Amino acid sequence: xxxxxxxxILLCVALLxxxxxxxxxxxxxxxxxxxxxxxxxxxSLPTYSFLNKSPYQHGFTNGxxxxxYLAKFLGLxxxxxxxxxxxxxxxxxxxxxxxAAGISGIDLNAQLAVFLQSQAGKARADTLYVIFLGGxxxxxxxxxxxxxxxxxxxxxxxxxxxxxxxxxxxGATHFLVVNSPxxxxxxxxxxxxxxxxxxxxxxxxxxxxLFNKKLAQTVAQIDKKKGVKIVLFDLLSxxxxxGNNGKAYNFNDTQQACYSxxxxxxxxxxxxxxxxxxxxxxxxHPTQRVHxxxxxxxxxxxxxxx
Numbered sequence: 001x002x003x004x005x006x007x008x009i010l011l012c013v014a015l016l017x018x019x020x021x022x023x024x025x026x027x028x029x030x031x032x033x034x035x036x037x038x039x040x041x042x043x044s045l046p047t048y049s050f051l052n053k054s055p056y057q058h059g060f061t062n063g064x065x066x067x068x069y070l071a072k073f074l075g076l077x078x079x080x081x082x083x084x085x086x087x088x089x090x091x092x093x094x095x096x097x098x099x100a101a102g103i104s105g106i107d108l109n110a111q112l113a114v115f116l117q118s119q120a121g122k123a124r125a126d127t128l129y130v131i132f133l134g135g136x137x138x139x140x141x142x143x144x145x146x147x148x149x150x151x152x153x154x155x156x157x158x159x160x161x162x163x164x165x166x167x168x169x170x171g172a173t174h175f176l177v178v179n180s181p182x183x184x185x186x187x188x189x190x191x192x193x194x195x196x197x198x199x200x201x202x203x204x205x206x207x208x209x210l211f212n213k214k215l216a217q218t219v220a221q222i223d224k225k226k227g228v229k230i231v232l233f234d235l236l237s238x239x240x241x242x243g244n245n246g247k248a249y250n251f252n253d254t255q256q257a258c259y260s261x262x263x264x265x266x267x268x269x270x271x272x273x274x275x276x277x278x279x280x281x282x283x284x285h286p287t288q289r290v291h292x293x294x295x296x297x298x299x300x301x302x303x304x305x306x
Contacts, residue, residue, distance in 0.1 A: 025304060026074065026127060026174070027076075028124065028128075029067075029070070029076045029077075029078055029127065029128050029130065030092075030130070032108060032111045032112060032115070032131050032163065033067070033093075033094035033098065033131065033132035033133045034095065034096060034098040034099075034132070034134075034136055035096035035097060035098075035136075036065070036066070036094075036132060036133075036135065036178075036285065036286075037066065037067045037092065037130070037132045037133075038060070038065070038092070039059050039065050039080050039092055040058040040080035040092075041080045041081060041083070041092070041094060041096070042095050042097065043056075043058045043059065044080070044084055044085065050264070055281075058080075059096065060261065060285040061281045061285050061286065061291055062259075062275050062276070062281055062287055063287075063288025063291065063292075064291060065291050066292075066294035066298060067092065067130060067132065068291075068295070069291065069292050069294070069296065069298075070130075070298045070302075072295070073295065074128070074299065074302070078091060078092050079091060080092050081114070083114045083118075084106070088118040093111040093112075093114060094111070095107075097136060098111065098133055098136065099156065100134055100137050100156035100157070100159045100160050101137050101140075101152055101159055102137075108131075108133060108159055108160065109159060109162075109163070112167070119170075122170055122171055123171045124171060124172070125171050125172065125174075127174070128174050128176060128302065129167055129175050130175075130177075130178070130298075131160060131163060131177045132177075133160075134156060134160070135180045135183060135284075137153070137156040137211070138180055138183040138204065138207050139183055140152055141153060141207045141211075142189065142204045143192075143197060143200060149207055153210060154214070157214045157215050157217075157218045158218070160218065161219070161221065161222055164177070164219065164228075164230070165226065168222065168226040169226075173228050174228070174229050174303050175231070175303070176230075176233060176298065176303065177215070177219055177230060177231070177233070178233045178298070179211075179212040179216070179236060180208050180211055180212060180215075180235060180236065181235050181236055181238075182205050182239065182240065183207070183208050184202065184204035184205030185205070185239070185240075185255075186284050187284070188283040189201055191283065208236065209236075215232070229304075231301050231302065231303045233298060238294060238297055239286075242254065242279060242290065243255075243279065246279065251278065251279050251289075252274075252277040252278070253270075253278045254280075255279075255280075256269060256270075256278065256280065257270075257278070257281070257282050257283045258274065258278040258280065260282060260283065261282040261283060262283065275287055
């Protein structure tokens with residue numbers, strides 16, 4: 001059964017309600033994703049060791065990731081797989097910079113291959129599998145001609161569909177899939193638009209919408225064919241809810257970045273003390289407070305195990 005979180009009332013409950021630590025009906029959590037869920041894999045590489053120093057916390061934010069909060073609320077451990085050196089030591093395979101459509105060693109197909117190899121091709125039915133990426137693919141589509149953007153979109157959603165299918169065939173039955181936030185709303189897109197590409201914001205928002213629509217369709221096909229239980233979480237609406245009601249959630253700035261991951265310095269209006277009053281940690285990524293709220297929202301829609 002496919003469930004989509006599109007109702008604003010449910011979103012508000014997820015944002016506001018305190019959640020107790022509850023023993024999960026699952027015995028394990030496995031995550032595939034990008035910088036919105038990578039809690040240490042990219043940081044394990046010497047080139048990216050800066051992610052292990054303040055204000056970073058082993059990933060592109062100033063604290064724990066949403067999936068780490070999800071794991072906490074489920075009562076399950078979640079550690080970075082550290083698989084980029086050839087060995088698997090954890091259950092979070094996310095890598096910052098990963099694409100669904102990509103073919104490099106950090107992308108979705110590679111993450112999935114490493115996981116399945118580490119499990120002798122089996123995916124346990126008592127595990128919750130999270131697939132949380134797509135934003136980087138949309139950033140790639142952002143300024144591409146229509147035909148090229150459409151090809152990227154189809155490849156990205158097809159690869160997510162394939163990942164779900166492979167996991168289901170290997171034995172997985174419960175999935176949480178997260179769509180993309182509006183790439184037109186991130187500070188990076190606004191900066192690029194202001195510099196030289198005034199139509200970029202609308203292009204990015206349009207292509208986010210197309211990606212999310214296509215993702216919902218492809219996920220539904222897997223749900224129907226495989227008889228698995230999939231929840232598709234609407235991250236786009238989640239971020240819109242925060243952005244449109246920032247004051248209600250004690251966010252003083254919902255548009256500007258606090259820190260520059262390009263220049264490794266705080267923007268003039270922000271500093272470490274003010275960081276969690278900002279929605280955006282840097283030009284692309286949200287702050288720890290957003291991740292915590294998102295973790296609660298994800299927990300509120302986790303599919304029940306059989």
